[in-house]
Structure formats: C-alpha cells, structure tokens
Amino acid sequence: MSTRRRVLALTLLLALTLGVCVQYDRADTDRWAYPSQGALNAGLDRYDGQEVMLFVTIADVDRETGRVTDEELAFAVDIADVDGSVADRLEAGGEIQVSGTVDADENTVTAERVVIDYQNSGDWLYLAGTSMLGVMLAGGSLFRYWRPDFSTLSLELRGERRG
C-alpha cells in the first residue's frame, strides 16, 4: 500500500471515528435503563419515584442538609440517608456515582447508594500522574523497537531497512 493510500485510509478512519462520536452521543441516552441527565434537568415531575443513576461532579456539599449540587444538574442530590461518613468525605471538585430515587416535590434525587470515584483534586492528580507514567512506559517500549520513518510516514522496525 503506497504512502498516499495509507494516509488517505488513516484520514478516513479517523473521520469515521469522529462520526462514531457523533452517533454515540445521539444514542447514549437510549443505552441506559434510567432517564438521562438532560431529561431530568427538563423537569423531575415526569420521573417522580423512578430509580435513576447519576454521575455527579460536586460543586458544593451542604453537610447540614446532606445535599450535593452539580453545576450541570437542575436539581440537588440528597445523600442524608446514605452512611453519614460519605458526606464528610466529599469535597467540591470530586466525582461520585449516585443510585437513587427521584423526589419531584423536593426537586431532588434521594440517594440510596453513593460511590466516590474521585474524592478531591488529589485523586485527579494521582490519576493524571500514573496515567502519564503509563504513556511514557508504552511510548518508551514502542520506540525502543520501532522508529518513525518520516519519508514514508510510517513506523519501521529498528535495525531493518525496507524498500
């Protein structure tokens, strides 16, 4: 396959991947058994009493009322009924998963279970730091055995000359 055809194929495949990202966003809400975040933001009345699952980025935690807010949610998440230590561990900027029930009267989702994915910025830093190490390890391994050939815009095995 000539360099030109490979570059064309690469461009087409990357464009198709972007197309998948468009189609995936359209289909995303249909792939959950729960109402989407956008649908809930439009009004909780239709979903009163329904079970939901949310991924919440914490904007604020009110430890008195047990309410958590997310800038992208038009309602609050009530975690007062969840194990009390959870609220104490939450910080703004953290990210949690919430499984709970819609309470339209209170304009809240009452959490029955909370999973703390990222407690604070320290968790994000840990994730970013270890991920960078992973990239360096994978990249280092790749370029130990393969070298970029800019004349053919390809990767070639080190120590090997190809026509």
Place this chain on the structure above:
Amino acid sequence: VSAVAEWLTHVLLAYAAFTPLTWVVSWFDQRWVAVAMVGAIIPDLGRIDLLVDSDWIEATFGVPFSWGGVHTLAGIGLLCVAGATLVRGRRRQIRTGLLLACGAVSHVVVDLPQVYADDRMLTNLYLYPLPPWRPPTPGWYVSPDAFVVVVAALVASVVFVADTVVRKR
C-alpha cells in the same frame, strides 16, 4: 462517565498478559508486546476531552458529540485499524491491527469489574453499536484505588522475571 483505571495499570497488565505469548509463538516478540501495550491505551484516547471538550465541539459545529464514542466497540475497532495503517506491508498491518485490538480488549476487561452505584457494569456503553447489556459487576475497585496499580506492578514484575529466566535458557 469517567470511572476508568489509570493508564499505568492498563499498560503494565498488557505487558503481563502478552509477554508470555513470546515464549510460545515464534513471530511474536517484544516488538509486538510493545504494540499491544500501546493498544491498551486506545480506549482512553477519548481523554482528549480534557483538551478539546465535547461541549465545545457541539457548540462550534452544531452537532451532538461525545468523546465517549472512542471507548466503544466501534471507536476502538476503527482506531485499531487506523493504527495498522501506520506500518507498511500487509502482514505487518494485520499483526499491528490485531495486537492493538488485543491490547484494547485487555483495557476494557480491566475496566469492567469496577464499582458502579447500581452494581452493573458499563457494558451498555462499551458495546456500542451492539445492543446495550449490563451484567452485574463484582465491584473490585474505583479509579483512584492505589492497590490496583500495585497489583498490576507486582504481576508485571513476576512476568518480567519469568521472561528474563526464559530468555536465558
């Protein structure tokens, strides 16, 4: 949805999973293990959203868009074939594509058993465009759990030592 293991774990476990193949498959050596290690990062290339936000793309181009599409069967498949075009020669391209895909599958397998609030895996997202399906998750870890990378490093170390011994024979 950002609950994913960090990349060091994925790369170490890909090394541990594919290095033993070099002991039994004649053409398969460390050069191909390195390709699989890179493949183990492919599903998380959607992390580019930290630089180019999906919402910004939606607002700029007026189309719905989510980088989450990369962490799916369709996105991973396309990117693995795209990766294969970076090498020359039909046989080498096939091997590269397959190894990238194997590394990517190892990534998804590691991501699956995480804790989710409704006790079900995120296979509904990963399987796109196939029909959504969510089996129960064993709930072994969440992303920032440091023990995950420690276990991965231990497993990779054992394989590294075993590989060194095998090579000396």
